[in-house]
Amino acid sequence: MAQRPSVRSIADVVALIDGLGKITGRAQIIWFLVFGGLFLDAYSNAALSAGLGPMTTQMELTSTQVSILTATAPALAIIFNPLGGWLATRIGRVPPLLIAKVFAIAGGLLAALAGGFTVVWLGRVLVGVAYGIDFAVAMALLAEYTPAKLGGRLNLWQAVWYVATTSNLALALVFFNLDVGADIWRWSVGSAAVVAVALLLSQALMLKESPTWLASKGRLDESVANLDRIYGIKAVVGTPDAMTRTAADAPVIGFRHTGLLFKGEYLPRTVLASVISLGQSMQYFAVGWYLPLISLTIFGESFEKATVGSMVFNAFGIAGGLLSAYFGRRLGLRLSSAAGFAGVFVALVAMGLTFEKVPTAVAFLLPVLFILCHSAGPGANGKSIAALSYTSDVRALGTGVTGMIGSFGSVAGLYLFPQVKDSLGLADTFLTLSVVPLLGLITCLVIKWDPTKAASPDEVAGQDLDASAVPSVAAR
Template sequence: MAPRPSVKGVADVVALIDSLSRIAGRARVIWFLVFGGLFLDAYSNAALSAGLGPMTTQMELSSTQISVLTATAPALAIVFNPVGGWLATRIGRVPPLLLAKVFAVAGALLAAFAGDFSTVWLGRVLVGVAYGIDFAVAMALLAEYTPAKFGGRLNLWQAVWYTATTSNLALALVFFHLDVGADIWRWSVGSAAVVALALLVGQWLMLSESPTWLASKGRLEEAVTNLDRIYGIKAEAGTPDARTRAATAAPAIGMRQAGVLFRGEYLPRTILSSVISLGQSMQYFAVGWYLPVISLTIFGESFEKATIGSMVFNAFGIAGGLASAYFGRKLGLRLSSAAGFAGVFVALLLMGLTFGRIPTAVAFLLPVAFILCHSAGPGANGKSIAALSYSSDVRALGTGVTGMVGSFGSVAGLYVFPQIKDSLGLGNTFLVLSVVPLLGLITCLAIKWDPMRSEVSVDQEGPAAPGAGGSHPDATAATAAR
């Protein structure tokens, strides 16, 4: 019998996971369960969107109240993205994910049975907390669960997002045909509680703590146990190496040490991932509200036809999200983001210059091009590149900070650009908005870091000690993110 490999630190764990030729068995189930949390985040947002019209009528909401409900979740994610990253760094990846599902169940039920605006809003607050925590932690955990050769699969979260949105819209149509009347929004929002509860049970039963995180904390026996439990990898705990001993002895990296993300070799990585995250969220949420307008124009004014129209647009988002994994693998996350930003820039310019002056069928194709370029490029990469750009000791914190920046873009898109529309008109708003993908394109071309073009892994570079000023090798020599 061949001797079992010895695990002395994070690099050994990463090497064993990277040696896998496929993700199978329990590892595959766990992988999809973590992705399920991202499905829930999108589903919860779509649940409010699909039922917002009937809710507005039933509860007689003002335009201000509608804006508050719409922006509550992304606004809270500004705070709870880094909080989720901090929790995942301190106590592990799995506990925050389970906590997020509890908040999601409570928030969905509270909103579904609400009798007034304040109660609905409180439900959205809990959903926003869940959204902020889950997204920051899930991407970090997926990066640690996934062999490096399959890193591009993290981009599938974008297809999952659009699939979740489409699923909720389809369910809304079912409720519509069941003739539930103005309460359709309660069924739509309440269904998110069912999804959240199912994920809570599944994740509680199946998830195992990240072996990479355990090794970074010096808990090698547990890391070896979970390698076997998740992947069937038989290894044994060895004597901790120097890096593991140093990391164990050093103070845990937390919010106070977030400055490490903005020093040394991490600085360009943080700038690049933050700009991609900010740009993609701003352009999506700024233009997203216009898609129902196109839907109403093409498919008619009824709830049923408008919902079907929105599903058509989301279908292109699914296609782009699926393609993003391919483009990320072939071009790298940086160049695929640059190409996507370029496509979005051109689409927005044409939408602005031709708005109201071309046939409806042609006008329909421009938002389709926008969605495809967005979802196949920066839309997917905005989350993935952060998860793949940091070593395990700061990965969750890095994804949390990047998620926080992206949430600023969401809020800006929901609030700032509608104000510009009222002042300048829709066509000119598209022209103003085109600056966002242009700046994203310039940043992607200026910063050369790409975690998919790697020679050694970030975790093999060694953990970043709190206060370190840039101990990592040059990014061109170490361009991976594991």
């Protein structure tokens, strides 16, 4: 009978998970359930956009009210991304995910039953809270659930995002054909609450706390138990090492420790993750603002044709999201981000120089190039590179802070660039926006850090502490 491995530290837990060749059984179900929260985040956003036209007509919304509704969720994520990271550091990874689903349910139902703008907005506030908390925590938990050699799989969240968006658009077509009339938006946002209920029940039943987080708190007994429950890894609790004892006695990482992310070896990692997150969200939400207009031009002005057109664009996003896992594994997250930014830069410059000067079929290919390069590169990597760049004690804080910075990009894309468009025109707006991927490209080339090409931060931290604890020969 083989001797069971002994768990004395976070590094031991990480090494056992990293030693797995693949994720199977219960672990795979749990892995996809966490991804389900990201599906819900995207689905909730798409639920509003799919029915925004009928809602605007039914409630006689002004353009300002429409802008407020559209930007509420990413604006609130600026606050609740780091708050979610703080909660995950303090009380664990799973409780905040469940809390987020409760907010999503309440927000979806409130918006669906609303009689006016204010109540719809309050519903979107609750959805924004859920979005901010869930995204920061889910990526940290996925990073801790996933063996290092499979780290590129985290990029699949981008494909999940586009699948969710397409699913809601398809459901909107179903509701349209059921002749629900102008209330189609109520069915759309209400369906997000149904998805949230299913996820809340499933996650509450199946999710197990991260063994890595438990070990970081000195709770080795629970950590070993969850290694067995999740992966079937049979281990025993050893005598806690110096790192574990130190971690158990250390104060909880909170907002006041944010400065840690901008010091020492974490500084370039935080800058890289933040720039990728900021750049990808700004370019996506700015150009995404105009994709429905392009869809109307190409596919016609009816609700059905415009919706099908949006689904076609999203199909390329799904393809790019799936490719992002491959490119992330082969090139690394840094270089695949650089390549994606380069492609987006070319697409935006071409869109700016050829706008209304080329046949419609050719004009269709440029947004397709934009979406493919965005989703296969920086669109996915902004979240993944942050989740993989920090030790477990600051991981959730790191994903929360970089997510917050990315949310600034979302708000800027939704508010700033429409104003630029009104001042300069659409063609010059595309040219102006091309500065964003260019800066992202330069940053990716200057900063060399790539978590997929380096050892796990937790294992390195454990090795460094062990080395410092060994007396030197000269001191003997």
